[in-house]
Amino acid sequence: MPNSQIPPRFDAKCVVITGAGAGIGRATALRFARAGARVIATDMKQDRLNTVQAELPGTGHAIVAGDITLSDTIERIMQVAGAVDILINNAGIMDAFLPAAELDDAMWDKVMTVNLTAPMRLTRAVLPGMLARGNGAIVNVTSEAGLRGSIAGAAYTTSKHGLIGLTRSTAFMYGPSGVRCNAVAPGAVETSIEAPFNSALAAARIGPIMQATMPSAAKPDQLAASICWLASDETSNINGVILPCDGGWSVV
Numbered sequence: 001m002p003n004s005q006i007p008p009r010f011d012a013k014c015v016v017i018t019g020a021g022a023g024i025g026r027a028t029a030l031r032f033a034r035a036g037a038r039v040i041a042t043d044m045k046q047d048r049l050n051t052v053q054a055e056l057p058g059t060g061h062a063i064v065a066g067d068i069t070l071s072d073t074i075e076r077i078m079q080v081a082g083a084v085d086i087l088i089n090n091a092g093i094m095d096a097f098l099p100a101a102e103l104d105d106a107m108w109d110k111v112m113t114v115n116l117t118a119p120m121r122l123t124r125a126v127l128p129g130m131l132a133r134g135n136g137a138i139v140n141v142t143s144e145a146g147l148r149g150s151i152a153g154a155a156y157t158t159s160k161h162g163l164i165g166l167t168r169s170t171a172f173m174y175g176p177s178g179v180r181c182n183a184v185a186p187g188a189v190e191t192s193i194e195a196p197f198n199s200a201l202a203a204a205r206i207g208p209i210m211q212a213t214m215p216s217a218a219k220p221d222q223l224a225a226s227i228c229w230l231a232s233d234e235t236s237n238i239n240g241v242i243l244p245c246d247g248g249w250s251v252v
């Protein structure tokens, strides 16, 4: 096999993946496990985790069921994982495409807590160990909506822009200490994420742009490949990058 076709290896590395029960997170968990990693798969849906656990090749993997916005869940993840080499902040939810004037506090708070606060808390939890070992990689799953304002509602758009800020700050602060932090920005991906258009304004403003410009949806494993690559030693000189994985949508 030519070198360019040999996927990165993660033998004996411990990787924590949030939202690993479905979609991009599930595909990422499977890809890491195939590449030799010890996977800690976490999700709020126990039944999904049970299925993923049965699918994971290799041994030593674990699942942690719980809402990632609760500190108890993060504590249990850290206990089960031990030393975390790689963190994939993937879990996320949509916002029904609600513009600012149509948002209520509950939607705003929920989206911000799942998509932005939880990744910050998990990042904060894994950093001391990574810094003590002088090595670590964090990959955040942001979105095309983190790059511009025409893809989702106000809460989701803000949360994904915020996750890019967290990525850049973490990369800048800890890169010299051996911890890299990068992000992927998916376009449309074939997953179970719920994205109802609950706003007539959003349908009128965003709908035509999507119809005219959006490439066909990616498969979750295409995202998993980019995530694993950014977490691997092959990208040891890449830090603070936001990588669009969108079939070129971001250049339209």
Ligand SMILES: NC(=O)c1ccc[n+]([C@@H]2O[C@H](COP(=O)([O-])OP(=O)(O)OC[C@H]3O[C@@H](n4cnc5c(N)ncnc54)[C@H](O)[C@@H]3O)[C@@H](O)[C@H]2O)c1
Binding pocket: 018, 019, 020, 021, 022, 023, 024, 025, 042, 043, 044, 045, 048, 066, 067, 068, 069, 090, 091, 092, 093, 094, 114, 141, 142, 143, 144, 185, 186, 187, 188, 189, 190, 191, 192, 193, 194
């Ligand atoms: N699917 C797309 O088109 C798309 C596009 C851009 C970005 N993204 C991002 O990709 C990431 C993964 O999304 P997906 O499309 O695979 O979604 P998905 O709904 O298929 O999977 C997400 C998983 O996260 C879990 N989850 C949600 N909230 C949680 C919480 N509070 N605690 C623990 N687990 C929770 C869900 O149970 C689910 O299993 C998200 O951050 C999403 O914003 C997706």
